[in-house]
Amino acid sequence: MSHHGVLFDMSRSLMMATEILSAEQGEAEGCVQCQKGSKLVLFVTGKCHWGCDYCPLSENRRESPDMFANERRCNSWEEVIEEGHAMKATGTGITGGDPMLDLEKSLEAVKQLKSAFGPKHHIHLYTSIPFDHNRATDFGKAGLDEIRFHLLDGTVDKYLKVMQACKDAGIFVGVELPCEPDKEEQLFSLIEQLHASPVEFLNLNELEITVGNQDNMDVRGFNLSGGITAAAEGSFELGMKIKEASKELDFHVKFCTAKFKDAGQLRARFKRRGQANLRPYEVLSDDDTIIFGAIPTNLEDAQEDIEELKKVLEIDEGWIRFDAQNQRIELPLSIAEEIATVLEVPVQLVEVHPTHERLEVGIIHLNSHR
Secondary structure: OOOHHHHHHHHHHHOOOOOOOOOOOOOOHHHHHHHHOOEEEEEEEOOOOOOOOOOOOOOOOOOOOOEEEOOEEEOOHHHHHHHHHHOOOOEEEEEEOOHHHHHHHHHHHHHHHHHHHOOOOEEEEEEOOOOOHHHHHHHHHHOOOEEEEOOOOOOOHHHHHHHHHHHHOOOEEEEEEEEOOOOHHHHHHHHHHHOOOOOOEEEEEEOEOOOOOHHHHHHOOOOEOOOOOOEEOOHHHHHHHHHHHOOOOOOEEEEEOHHHHHHHHHHHHHHHHHHHHOOOOOEEOOOOOEEEEEEEOOHHHHHHHHHHHHHHHOOOOOOOEEEOOOOEEEEOHHHHHHHOOOOOOOOEEEEEOOOOOOOEEEEEEOOOOO
16 A cells, blocks of 8 residues: 555645734734744743742742743753754743743853854743843843843832843843733723833733632632633733723733633644654644554564565555554554554554653544454
């Protein structure tokens, strides 16, 4: 059997695009690249002593000193760079915890990323800290492109000095906050403060109720807005109201919905990494997971079984391999489906996430032999 039909199916699968929102005029470049799923997400530290009650961070990352590049735990800059290459990243978002609670590590991250990927690799960083304004030049020289301040008290005063220093150092300055339904007055006051400040954009994120913050959100009386997202009721309406009111101000306001963060940015990033790392026999599903066929096989029989399958089915080198960790022969799903009816051994459809760990989503048995 020839695999040309499999190749056609794969090409068709890869052309299915995840929906991407078009960029708004004046939108921060960090957002533009995130929407395409082309930004590496670098979690430099879980350290954060602010205790924001809406923090969605999971327990395994909260206060953790570990680095994560996307979903991959990293122990070295080499591993971070490797993950960047694996997804063909055009930029990086440095996050935490609060990256500026480990300022030197965050500065080193900017230097390492620029060195590995070049000056066009766009880097943005989040912080809640009005850090020493004298350090802004260090980040500017290292190549930080964009910084997003999370204002702890909802006002801009204590951040103005470092914001101006960042702008003077050539860094694009913005503010990013959750759109809390009970902070309407404060948010409207803030956009007046931001007018004629060094701030060039304001990102408002739809407030989400998560496992990490649900108890606190209950205390504040926030309910889910309904539907398939974890959005808090009233957040979207307030965000739209502020966006409409900011049209005459001298900075750009963006409202990012919970649905888009989940189904847009994350899916787009998964899709990009999946496409960049597909093995010849794998295809990307409509859900942006990787699927392929498999035959459970022990190590002793693997080589002989593979040679027989290659010969009988006319499968080229690279379109079939033995996965020693999972003890299975992997091959195109279309071939697996075809041979499932005639083989006396189990044949499976395997679905995995397109992450470094390739976490298994599920296994479907294609015949009755289990």
